[in-house]
Amino acid sequence: xxxxxxxxxxxxxxxxxxxxxxxxxxxxxxxxxxxxxxxxxxxxxxxxxxxxxxxxxxxxxxxxxxxxxxxxxxxxxxxxxxxxxxxxxxxxxxxxxxxxxxxxxxxxxxxxxxxxxxxxxxxxxxxxxxxxxxxxxxxxxxxxxxxxxxxxxxxxxxxxxxxxxxxxxxxxxxxxxxxxxxxxxxxxxxxxxxxxxxxxxxxxxxxxxxxxxxxxxxxxxxxxxxxxxxxxxxxxxxxxxxxxxxxxxxxxxxxxxxxxxxxxxxxxxxxxxxxxxxxxxxxxxxxxx
Amino acid sequence: xxxxxxxxxxxxxxxxxxxxxxxxxxxxxxxxxxxxxxxxxxxxxxxxxxxxxxxxxxxxxxxxxxxxxxxxxxxxxxxxxxxxxxxxxxxxxxxxxxxxxxxxxxxxxxxxxxxxxxxxxxxxxxxxxxxxxxxxxxxxxxxxxxxxxxxxxxxxxxxxxxxxxxxxxxxxxxxxxxxxxxxxxxxxxxxxxxxxxxxxxxxxxxxxxxxxxxxxxxxxxxxxxxxxxxxxxxxxxxxxxxxxxxxxxxxxxxxxxxxxxxxxxxxxxxxxxxxxxxxxxxxxxxxxxxxxxxxxxxxxxxxxxxxxxxxxxxxxxxxxxxxxxxxxxxxxxxxxxxxxxxxxxxxxxxxxxxxxxxxxxxxxxxxxxxxxxxxxxxx
Numbered sequence: 001x002x003x004x005x006x007x008x009x010x011x012x013x014x015x016x017x018x019x020x021x022x023x024x025x026x027x028x029x030x031x032x033x034x035x036x037x038x039x040x041x042x043x044x045x046x047x048x049x050x051x052x053x054x055x056x057x058x059x060x061x062x063x064x065x066x067x068x069x070x071x072x073x074x075x076x077x078x079x080x081x082x083x084x085x086x087x088x089x090x091x092x093x094x095x096x097x098x099x100x101x102x103x104x105x106x107x108x109x110x111x112x113x114x115x116x117x118x119x120x121x122x123x124x125x126x127x128x129x130x131x132x133x134x135x136x137x138x139x140x141x142x143x144x145x146x147x148x149x150x151x152x153x154x155x156x157x158x159x160x161x162x163x164x165x166x167x168x169x170x171x172x173x174x175x176x177x178x179x180x181x182x183x184x185x186x187x188x189x190x191x192x193x194x195x196x197x198x199x200x201x202x203x204x205x206x207x208x209x210x211x212x213x214x215x216x217x218x219x220x221x222x223x224x225x226x227x228x229x230x231x232x233x234x235x236x237x238x239x240x241x242x243x244x245x246x247x248x249x250x251x252x253x254x255x256x257x258x259x260x261x262x263x264x265x266x267x268x269x270x271x272x273x274x275x276x277x278x279x280x281x282x283x284x285x286x287x288x289x
Numbered sequence: 290x291x292x293x294x295x296x297x298x299x300x301x302x303x304x305x306x307x308x309x310x311x312x313x314x315x316x317x318x319x320x321x322x323x324x325x326x327x328x329x330x331x332x333x334x335x336x337x338x339x340x341x342x343x344x345x346x347x348x349x350x351x352x353x354x355x356x357x358x359x360x361x362x363x364x365x366x367x368x369x370x371x372x373x374x375x376x377x378x379x380x381x382x383x384x385x386x387x388x389x390x391x392x393x394x395x396x397x398x399x400x401x402x403x404x405x406x407x408x409x410x411x412x413x414x415x416x417x418x419x420x421x422x423x424x425x426x427x428x429x430x431x432x433x434x435x436x437x438x439x440x441x442x443x444x445x446x447x448x449x450x451x452x453x454x455x456x457x458x459x460x461x462x463x464x465x466x467x468x469x470x471x472x473x474x475x476x477x478x479x480x481x482x483x484x485x486x487x488x489x490x491x492x493x494x495x496x497x498x499x500x501x502x503x504x505x506x507x508x509x510x511x512x513x514x515x516x517x518x519x520x521x522x523x524x525x526x527x528x529x530x531x532x533x534x535x536x537x538x539x540x541x542x543x544x545x546x547x548x549x550x551x552x553x554x555x556x557x558x559x560x561x562x563x564x565x566x567x568x569x570x571x572x573x574x575x576x577x578x579x580x581x582x583x584x585x586x587x588x589x590x591x592x593x594x595x596x597x598x599x600x601x602x603x604x605x606x607x608x609x610x611x612x613x614x615x616x617x618x619x620x621x622x623x624x625x626x627x628x629x630x631x632x633x634x635x636x637x638x639x640x641x642x643x644x645x646x647x648x649x650x651x652x653x654x655x656x657x658x659x660x661x662x663x664x665x666x667x668x
Contacts, residue, residue, distance in 0.1 A: 035434055086622055091434050092349050096575065097621045099568065104614035111607055219564075223445075226438070261453040268442040268449075275439055276429050 005133045007252060013141040015248020016148035019241060020203035021221045022228035023155060024196035026240040029229055031172045031192045034084055034094045038102035039225065040218025042197045046072050046204025047213040048109055051118045061209065062123050068205045069198040076197020080190045088189075102218070110215045120208035144206050151199060156237055168192065224251075227271050230279075296504060303500060303583055307493040314482040324480045324553060327488045329593045331550045333586040334492045336573045338542035340585035341499050343574060345508060346535045347515030349437040352444030353570045356415035356540040358562030360547025362451070362464065363414055365557030366398060367407025371468035384466065389456040398457070404471070411548040412541045419540030423533035430529070432518065441567070448562040463558030470552045479555050488549050492586075495542050499582050502538065511535055569593075572617045577627050584629025 025039045046068050053064040079101060087094045126140040159165040170178040171185050179185050204218075211217065228247055232239030254263040310330065314323060335357055342348045374381040381387075382394060400406045422443055426436050451458045458464070469476040470484075477484045502508050513521045514528055522528050551557050560566065570589075577588015592613070599605040624631055 035438070083618060083622060090625070092347075092437065093621050093625065095349070095351075095434060095437060096571065097618050100572075100614045100617040100621065103568070104611055104618070107607060107611040107614060111604075111611065261449050265446045265449040265453075268446045272439050272442050272446075275435050276425060276431055279431065279435055 002133070006137070008249070009132070009137045009141075011249035011252035012145055012245075013248075014251050015244045016141075016145040017203065017207055018224055018228055018248050018251075019152065019244035020144075020148050020206065021200060022225040022232070022240055022244055023152060023237075024199040024203070025222075025225045026229045026232065026237065027155070027199075028193055028196040030236075031168055032084075032088065032189050033091060034088075034098070034193075035091075035226075036098050036193075036196070037095055037222060038079070038098040038105065039196075039200055040220070040222030041102040041105040042072055042076060042200035042218070043204035043207075043221050044109065044213075044215060044218035045075060045105060046201030047120070047208040047217060048113060048118070048204075049201065050205040050208045051120050051213050052113075054120055060123050061120060061205065062125075065202060065205060069202050072201025072204075073194040073198030075201075077190060077194040079197070080193035084193065085186065085190070106215045106218070113215075115215060118213040120205075120213060122209040140209065147206065151202070152237070152241055155199075159237060164188075164191070224267075227267060230271060230274055300500070303496060306583060306587075307489075307496060310489045310492065311486070313489075314485050320480040323482060323485045325597060327485045327553045328550070329590050329597070330485075330488045330492050331546050331553060332570075332573065332589040332593050334488075334495055334546040334549070335543055335570050336577065336585040336589035337492075337496055337499050337582050338539045338546065339570050339574045340577075340579055340582050341502065341542070342535050342539035343571075344579035344581070344585065345503050345515065346511040346532060347518075348532060348536055349433075349571075350440045350536070350539065351437050351567055351571065352440035352442075353539075353543055354562050354564075354567040355440075355444035355447050356419060356543040357547040357550070357566070358451075358557075358559070359415045359418065359447070360411040360544030361551045361557045361561045362458070362547075363401075363407055363411035363544070364470075364548035364551040365464040365467055366401040367404050367410075368467035368470060368551065369464050370398070370402050371404070371471070372466060383464070385459045385462065385464070386456065391456050395457050408548065412544045415540040415544035415547075416537045420533055420537045423536040424529075427529040427532040427536070441564070444562060444567060445564065448559055451562065452559050458559075461559060463556055463560075465556040467551070467555050477552060479553050484553055488553065491545060491549060495545065496582060496586065499538075499542070502535070503582070507531065507534070572613060575617060575627055576620050578629025578631075580626050581629035581633075584627055584632075587629075588627060 021039070021043055024042070025036060028034055028036050028039075049068045049071055050061055050064055053059040053067065054061065083097050083101065084094060087097055122140050126143050128139045129136045130139050130142060131137075157165075159168060167178070167183045167188055170181070170183060171188055175185050203221075224247070228240060228244045231247065232241075232243035251263070251267075254266070313326060317323060317326075335353065338356075339350060339353045342350050369383050372383075374384050374387070382391060386394075401410070422440070426439055431439065452460055454460075469478060470487075471477070475483075477487055503512075510521060510526055510531055514526075514531060518528055547561065550561065569592075573589035573592050574585040575588075576592060577586065578584030596606070596609060596613075599609045620627060626633070
């Protein structure tokens with residue numbers, strides 16, 4: 001029982017981080033159709049922002065979450081305004097441009113903050129463990145899980161029940177018709193991109209106490225998050241939730257029983273096969289054309 | 290569609306560049322520099338291979354390094370078996386296998402005792418794998434972004450497998466301590482003009498082969514597929530077949546480049562199949578001009594050349610990577626056809642001006658306008 005619960009909790013912990021990273025990617029991809037290869041770098045920037053605020057201003061991680069969200073969202077806003085905006089008609093080139101931006105962000109951070117590993121302290125209040133059904137679980141990991149679910153619920157509500165969300169869904173379905181009804185799609189795109197970037201920044205800040213912070217840390221996340229989006233299906237927030245749950249548990253399980261490299265290779269092969277046979281994802285009904 | 294005058298001048302320019310490259314060893318007598326330039330030429334060849342599939346058929350292969358690395362490993366395996374291992378004597382096991390407690394040469398290593406087999410495999414293995422992957426992807430009508438992601442994922446899978454199977458592939462360390470490449474008793478010294486000539490000769494041949502393909506009817510259909518895939522399908526052409534063809538040819542050229550890289554570098558490493566190298570190839574081709582074979586090649590030479598010159602200092606190199614990223618983004622934004630496209634535009638502008646002005650404006654070399662341009666207006 002204990003092993004079972006702790007195995008499930010490990011999976012949920014991986015899933016919550018996956019979902020935080022994938023949520024931003026899914027929103028951006030679902031609404032604008034841009035595969036943002038710089039998404040991992042948004043995560044990395046969030047982690048570095050957490051490190052910077054902690055070492056320079058002595059801010060605790062919990063306090064700095066809001067400024068980090070705003071900072072990284074601003075960065076995403078800028079990227080959209082300067083680069084992505086011009087490329088919506090050329091989807092292949094958005095991959096290249098976001099890749100280039102990712103390289104630049106990595107390199108800039110390496111030059112400014114140095115290439116060595118950085119460490120962020122866990123908030124002291126959460127540095128304990130909690131016992132659930134006899135299994136001991138880190139309070140901080142539970143906190144991430146709850147925060148991830150809360151963010152998902154917030155995004156869901158925005159998407160489903162606000163005026164902004166309505167416009168968003170209209171644009172995701174058909175940009176030109178939505179525009180002809182007077183929706184400023186350029187502005188919505190920019191908000192979406194900034195929001196997605198902000199969430200990625202939060203994800204980076206939240207994982208920073210669990211993993212070491214380095215300029216390359218984003219690349220691993222972007223691959224896994226992409227897998228979540230592909231599995232979950234474009235435009236399907238619920239699909240993102242479900243697929244990050246599935247992948248999180250699966251990754252925990254595979255890492256427990258088998259070799260890490262082979263597990264990674266299998267995940268990538270699964271991506272290839274999935275894209276080939278079901279590019280719209282497992283959970284999506286409609287396809288964006 | 291063909292304009293004979295344009296094609297002739299294009300061939301002339303390509304030939305001039307190839308001759309210039311072949312003449313370098315006559316004026317340069319520095320073994321180290323020759324080796325370095327030979328390496329750049331290999332990258333140029335890799336850029337030509339990507340330009341063929343990306344620029345002419347619209348298949349953005351983010352895993353071009355996969356076929357390059359496979360070619361490199363095939364050559365390294367053949368050259369490794371030509372060495373005499375310290376521990377096991379002649380015809381013995383390669384050193385890294387001994388370290389990993391492998392007692393018998395694995396079956397897939399045995400044919401590599403023949404160098405000819407190694408050379409053939411260095412081209413055929415990448416071609417076969419590309420054909421298989423192409424069949425899988427293009428028969429399912431997976432295009433654009435999704436196809437790009439699949440090529441990237443496939444490359445990482447191959448790289449992970451090579452790293453994981455350390456007993457048979459040398460793992461992270463790759464395959465080192467190789468014999469020299471030898472044909473009919475003549476050894477190609479990596480630090481001599483012979484290897485340089487080998488690389489430059491192969492580059493010239495592949496450049497003209499690629500040019501020939503783009504000028505052929507197949508090449509025109511490929512460009513049409515790039516611009517309007519559905520219309521070509523409506524005409525009754527088997528789009529997937531054409532794509533598989535160009536994807537495989539591109540893989541074969543990349544495999545050849547990989548083999549030459551092993552000869553010049555004297556080792557093979559899993560980084561040859563890495564994401565950073567693949568990204569670099571895309572950058573070279575984008576900067577040089579994806580729709581010009583020569584532009585892509587020169588893009589590779591210029592970018593790697595500058596990178597090599599700056600690599601003396603760590604800070605310079607890191608700043609350069611930053612600048613490179615910026616340049617890449619700018620090129621994607623403003624010059625989708627790269628520098629070659631910019632030359633074309635300038636040349637076209639001068640051609641439209643009255644004859645009097647042309648005489649003064651011979652300075653910028655006019656890159657010939659490709660026949661694909663006319664078709665492109667449709668999209």
